[in-house]
Amino acid sequence: MLTNYHTHTYRCGHAAAVPDEDYVRQALETGFQILGFSDHTPWPYRSGFLNPGVRMPLPELPEYLASIRSLREKYAGKIQILLGLECEYFPEYLDWLRGVRSELDYLILGNHFALTDEPGATAFSIASTPEAVEEYTEDTLAGMRTGLFSYLAHPELVLAQYPAFDAVTERCAVRLCREAKQLDLPLECNLYGMIKRENGVFSGLGYPCREFWQIAAAEGCRAVIGFDAHRPQQLAELTHYSAARSMLEELGIPIVEELSLV
Template sequence: MKFDLHTHHDRCGHASGKINDYIVSAIDAGFQVIGISDHSPYFAHEQDQPQPGIAMARSDFPNYIAEVLRLKEKYKDRIEVLLGVESDFYIDQIELYRKSYEPYPFDYIIGSVHQTRGISIFNRNRWNGKTEAEQIDEKKHYYELIRESANSGLFQVLGHIDAMKGYFPLFANITGAEAEIDETLKAVAANDISIEINTSGKTKYCGGWYPSDSLLERALHFGVDVTFGSDAHVPDRVGDEWDIVQKRLQEIGFKRWVFFRQKHKIIVPL
């Protein structure tokens, strides 16, 4: 069974194509399951759409849900369409986000840390002038937030858990945060959720998946489940490198991966 839980579309402002285009792409690629998971609105902001190039308008969120559910029904005989969302994680806003999602029948919610200390993890300049000790502290803080997201009870999938390396590949080589990483992986396992193998890292400076093989090996050690997400922002990236990821997980020693239906874990043998 082939599945992809992480796709975007034009509502977020930085992806192209309609939801329908991603579903058709998944069908053409021989997938049985496709998850739609566009970026959540900024629920706490006073403006309806403070950053049109990053996330959808708050007022458009019900329309997004309705469209996915309509397409789920339309394509039910050809592919299973799952209702998801990629949610920002702000520790001080978690209850507002939880309340905002409650009315809707999500199959899963991806929790992603996109900002730390108010700065995007993809900001190319955030590392300028930082000492070795400051770099270690930034990495520790990042994984502390991811651990908090795992413990929040809101998410079924944690998105791209080493994406700070996206435009700063040396992030992967910063040592000194191993304890924080291990505690984060233990939290994922304890909460019976998953991390994704996200193949969009190949489109960034780091040129590889999130997370790295070393993190995946640690995840296996702690009994963490994994899932697959292309993080496609164009329809023809749906399922990108699925077969290669499957093979690599087998080589590392994983026996299964998972997806979620109505927030219940569905196990798929590798």
């Protein structure tokens, strides 16, 4: 069964400037049974902050919801289309997120920033210190425990520029994986990370990180394979999908193909 719950749209400002329907058409051509849209969530910043190269502005959210719902109706019987958002753990806005959640099929936790992405915040994808790894772990654990999310996206995101799998990263990986097992929360093996590694984006370990997934296997975690598609063509690139699947199967990690939505 071919599924993907991690699909972005042009609204986030760093995905292809194409109609949402292009992703659906490519998914059908490739043979997907389920396609979930989970663009980067807007946040109702009290300061009025905007981050247009990272996430959609809040006024665009209703149109995003309407667009994906329209595609779901149009392609009913051909492919199951789900409506979601990818969110950080920003505790200041959790009440707002709980309200939005009722309009969605699911949320995924992709913890890119420390508590906010306003100026001065730690961006975990470019951080490279042990302190940042610890901060990422604490914040992500708190997000996992909210019960809002159907899975944790790119759980080893903070290793993108981190130089080595050392005692700090091992300890933090164990904590994340142990909590994921306790919560029965799947971890995402992120295919976009493979593309970024090939393109030289990572100066550190990057992701997927095999050492992390060895710990996930030892802790009894389950995995979701996420395309993290920022352009429709990614949904046709099954070489990375096959590589991720082979690694997970080799490690004995069960692969979740049809997600239990919370």
